[in-house]
Amino acid sequence: MIFLLHTEQFGNELKNLGFDFYSGVPCSFLKSLINYSINECNYIAAANEGDAVAIASGACLGGRKTVVLMQNSGLTNAVSPLTSLTHPFQIPVLGFVSLRGEPGLKDEPQHEVMGQITTQLLDLMQIKWQYLSNNINDAKVQLVTANEWIEKHQPFFFVVKKDTFEKENLKPEDRSIHRNKKKIEKTSSDEVPSRMETLNVINRRKDEKTVQLATTGKTGRELYEVEDCSNNLYMVGSMGCVSSLGLGLALARKDLNIVAIDGDGSLLMRMGSLATNGTYQPENMLHILLDNQSHDSTGGQRTVSHNVNFVDIAAACGYEKSIYIHSLEELENEINEWKKTKGLTFLFIKIAKGSKQNLGRPTVTPSEVKIRLQRFINDKG
Numbered sequence: 133m134i135f136l137l138h139t140e141q142f143g144n145e146l147k148n149l150g151f152d153f154y155s156g157v158p159c160s161f162l163k164s165l166i167n168y169s170i171n172e173c174n175y176i177a178a179a180n181e182g183d184a185v186a187i188a189s190g191a192c193l194g195g196r197k198t199v200v201l202m203q204n205s206g207l208t209n210a211v212s213p214l215t216s217l218t219h220p221f222q223i224p225v226l227g228f229v230s231l232r233g234e235p236g237l238k239d240e241p242q243h244e245v246m247g248q249i250t251t252q253l254l255d256l257m258q259i260k261w262q263y264l265s266n267n268i269n270d271a272k273v274q275l276v277t278a279n280e281w282i283e284k285h286q287p288f289f290f291v292v293k294k295d296t297f298e299k300e301n302l303k304p305e306d307r308s309i310h311r312n313k314k315k316i317e318k319t320s321s322d323e324v325p326s327r328m329e330t331l332n333v334i335n336r337r338k339d340e341k342t343v344q345l346a347t348t349g350k351t352g353r354e355l356y357e358v359e360d361c362s363n364n365l366y367m368v369g370s371m372g373c374v375s376s377l378g379l380g381l382a383l384a385r386k387d388l389n390i391v392a393i394d395g396d397g398s399l400l401m402r403m404g405s406l407a408t409n410g411t412y413q414p415e416n417m418l419h420i421l422l423d424n425q426s427h428d429s430t431g432g433q434r435t436v437s438h439n440v441n442f443v444d445i446a447a448a449c450g451y452e453k454s455i456y457i458h459s460l461e462e463l464e465n466e467i468n469e470w471k472k473t474k475g476l477t478f479l480f481i482k483i484a485k486g487s488k489q490n491l492g493r494p495t496v497t498p499s500e501v502k503i504r505l506q507r508f509i510n511d512k513g
C-alpha cells in the first residue's frame with residue numbers, strides 16, 4: 133500500500149511556517165501542491181523556472197517566505213538565478229523539484245539523464261536538499277529543518293519522488309485579461325543619450341518609496357556610480373531576471389514604487405517575463421528598457437534588438453502603458469506621470485553604446501546590498 137501526503141495538510145504546515153507565496157512551472161509529480169498553492173496562497177505562474185526563482189526572490193526581499201516549484205527538467209533553466217542571484221544575495225527560497233527519471237523506475241527517455249543527476253546538480257550548486265518523505269510526521273520534521281535553513285538565509289530544496297502527494301483539485305481560477313490602455317510609438321528622431329545620463333534622470337526622480345533594480349553588467353555598475361544608496365539593488369548576475377525580481381517585490385510590497393531598469397540583451401534573454409508581468413499587472417512597477425542594441429557590458433557585440441518592437445510586445449503582453457521615449461525630457465515627464473497615475477508601465481528608450489571611462493564596480497557586496505535594501509523596505513512599513 134502506498135502512503136501519500138495529504139496535500140492540504142502539508143500545505144497548511146507550510147503556511148503555518150509562513151510560506152504562502154509560490155511561483156513555479158508545473159510538473160505532474162507536484163500538481164497537487166501547485167493546486168493547493170493556487171487555491172490557498174499566492175501562486176505566480178512563471179514563464180520558466182529561472183523566472184520563478186527571481187519572482188520568489190523578489191517577494192522574499194519584500195518580506196514574504198517563498199516557495200518555488202519545478203520539474204527537474206526545469207532545474208537547468210533555474211541554474212543561473214540559483215547560482216548568481218539567491219547565492220550571492222543570500223536570498224532563501226524553499227524549492228520543490230520533482231524527480232522524473234528516477235533511476236530504477238520506468239520513465240520517458242528525456243528524463244533519464246536528469247533523473248540521474250538532479251541531486252548532484254543541487255550539490256554542485258551548494259544547495260541543501262532532502263528527499264521529501266511521503267509520511268506526514270516525517271515530512272513535518274523535514275519542514276522544520278528546511279525552515280531552519282531558510283531562517284539562516286540559505287535556500288533549501290526538497291526532491292519529490294513519484295506518488296508523494298495526494299490528489300488536490302483545482303478550484304476555478306480568475307482569468308481576467310489585462311489590456312494595454314496606452315501605447316505610444318516612435319514619432320520622431322531619438323536623442324540617444326548615454327546610459328549614465330539616462331540613469332541620472334531616472335535616479336533624480338526617485339522618492340522615499342522608490343526601489344531601483346538595475347540589470348546585470350554596466351547598468352548596475354553605472355547606477356552605483358550615479359549614487360549608491362540603500363534603495364538600489366545591482367543585480368550582478370541572473371541576467372534577464374530584473375523585472376521578475378521586480379514583479380515579486382512589487383506584489384509583496386504594493387506600497388513601494390519598483391523601478392526595474394533593463395537592458396535589451398537581458399530582456400531578450402527572458403522575454404517570457406513580459407507576459408508574466410502583464411498578467412499579474414503590478415501597478416506599482418515601472419519597467420524601463422535601455423536599448424543600446426548591444427551586449428555593451430561584454431564588449432559591445434550586437435543583439436537582435438534592432439529587429440524587435442519592444443513597445444508593441446509589452447503592450448501585447450498587457451502592460452497598461454507602453455511608451456516609446458525619444459529624449460531625456462520625455463523620460464523625466466513619463467516617470468513623473470507614472471508616479472501620479474501608476475499602472476504597470478513599460479518605457480523604451482534608445483541609448484548610446486559605451487560607458488563611463490574607468491567604470492568601477494560596487495564595492496558593497498550583494499549580501500550587504502540585500503540587507504540594507506531589506507532594512508529600507510522594512511522601515512517603510
Ligand SMILES: Cc1ncc(C[n+]2csc(CCOP(=O)(O)OP(=O)(O)O)c2C)c(N)n1
Pocket residue numbers: 212347348349350351369370371394395396397398399424426427428429430435
Ligand atoms: C546568463 C548569462 N549569460 C551571459 C552573461 C554575461 N553578460 C553579462 S552582462 C551581458 C550583456 C547584457 O546586455 P544588455 O542587457 O543589453 O546590457 P548592456 O551590457 O548593453 O548594458 C552579458 C552577455 C551573464 N552574466 N549571464
